[in-house]
Amino acid sequence: MVGDSRHMRIGELSERTGTSRRLLRYYEEQGLIAPTRSANGYRDYDEANVDRVAQIRGLLDSGLPTRIIKQILPCLNQPRVIHFSDATPEMLATLEFELDRMTQRIRCLTRNRDAIAEYLAAVRTDEGREADDGHEAVVGVPARA
Amino acid sequence: MVGDSRHMRIGELSERTGTSRRLLRYYEEQGLIAPTRSANGYRDYDEANVDRVAQIRGLLDSGLPTRIIKQILPCLNQPRVIHFSDATPEMLATLEFELDRMTQRIRCLTRNRDAIAEYLAAVRTDEGREADDGHEAVVGVPARA
DNA sequence: ATTGACCCTCACACAAGTGTGAAGGTCTCA
DNA sequence: TGAGACCTTCACACTTGTGTGAGGGTCAAT
Numbered sequence: 001m002v003g004d005s006r007h008m009r010i011g012e013l014s015e016r017t018g019t020s021r022r023l024l025r026y027y028e029e030q031g032l033i034a035p036t037r038s039a040n041g042y043r044d045y046d047e048a049n050v051d052r053v054a055q056i057r058g059l060l061d062s063g064l065p066t067r068i069i070k071q072i073l074p075c076l077n078q079p080r081v082i083h084f085s086d087a088t089p090e091m092l093a094t095l096e097f098e099l100d101r102m103t104q105r106i107r108c109l110t111r112n113r114d115a116i117a118e119y120l121a122a123v124r125t126d127e128g129r130e131a132d133d134g135h136e137a138v139v140g141v142p143a144r145a
Numbered sequence: 146m147v148g149d150s151r152h153m154r155i156g157e158l159s160e161r162t163g164t165s166r167r168l169l170r171y172y173e174e175q176g177l178i179a180p181t182r183s184a185n186g187y188r189d190y191d192e193a194n195v196d197r198v199a200q201i202r203g204l205l206d207s208g209l210p211t212r213i214i215k216q217i218l219p220c221l222n223q224p225r226v227i228h229f230s231d232a233t234p235e236m237l238a239t240l241e242f243e244l245d246r247m248t249q250r251i252r253c254l255t256r257n258r259d260a261i262a263e264y265l266a267a268v269r270t271d272e273g274r275e276a277d278d279g280h281e282a283v284v285g286v287p288a289r290a
Numbered sequence: 291a292t293t294g295a296c297c298c299t300c301a302c303a304c305a306a307g308t309g310t311g312a313a314g315g316t317c318t319c320a
Numbered sequence: 321t322g323a324g325a326c327c328t329t330c331a332c333a334c335t336t337g338t339g340t341g342a343g344g345g346t347c348a349a350t
Contacts, residue, residue: 010296011296020338022338022340026336026338040298041299042296043297058249059254059257061208061246061249061253062208063206064208065336072261075261087268095264095265099265102261104206105203105206105254106251106254106255108206108207109207109251109254112204112247115220116240116244155326155327168308168309171306185315186327186329187326205307210306211306
């Protein structure tokens, strides 16, 4: 199957991903997406770019810089298939390093999220009563940077 | 127990947390830490600030801006005890909102981390063989922003 | 042929997090 | 009393991700 060729210009991609045109161009400039160009200079995106952009946004929001996202994206190809032939040793090292960092981030976020969840639960339990005194609840602890 | 009063100046805290003095002052300016001052103008930090700073760094690295960290830190007090009396409704709303965002971040990071882990595993399995052709492996999908 | 809705590039601007350094105060030790 | 190692504030500067707008093409519909 040669795939459906549902193409679009920057405006549509912008609307479908909730991302400003400016940012789509920026991501391109950073090498995160590579739309083709139509006869007139217009950028031409295909369906796969929708997920791609969502992925980029998610990673950016999680604190990864474009520089890193650019490096890990090739391992996360659209048809959910890995094509590796271009796996240099440095590349793999970077990947392992980032894997670790991501795991740390996840731990830190989880710990703090759980702490907040507990806090909210405690406050809600306490609702109605006047809480003018100190109450107790166990809270998480930071991650080692 | 009135707690051990192991105090220190900015230089020591900097070394113990691996954070530049500049940043410690910046975090203070942003209201994330509030050292007291000695008779001379020197900042005076106590032991609890070590964990505090680690926590701040972790959250920052996870993509949370100081503005948000400032809001959630009060719920994450040092003796791992929650003192709530200052829980305004807006505050709780913000907290719930951020809780959601953190959960999304965690999902996105986890998904992508797992994808990278699988990629690495696949590459390693393949090690030695000449991989000049496309190989296959299932990969994760982005998070909805 | 003009209008309107697209697209293009370029560039200035801004907030956040961080580095760096100047100009100067404090304290300890020889 | 001077040197050295701290500390202070202030300020300029860089990078990243983002907004905004100027100046200008393309294209379809009227």
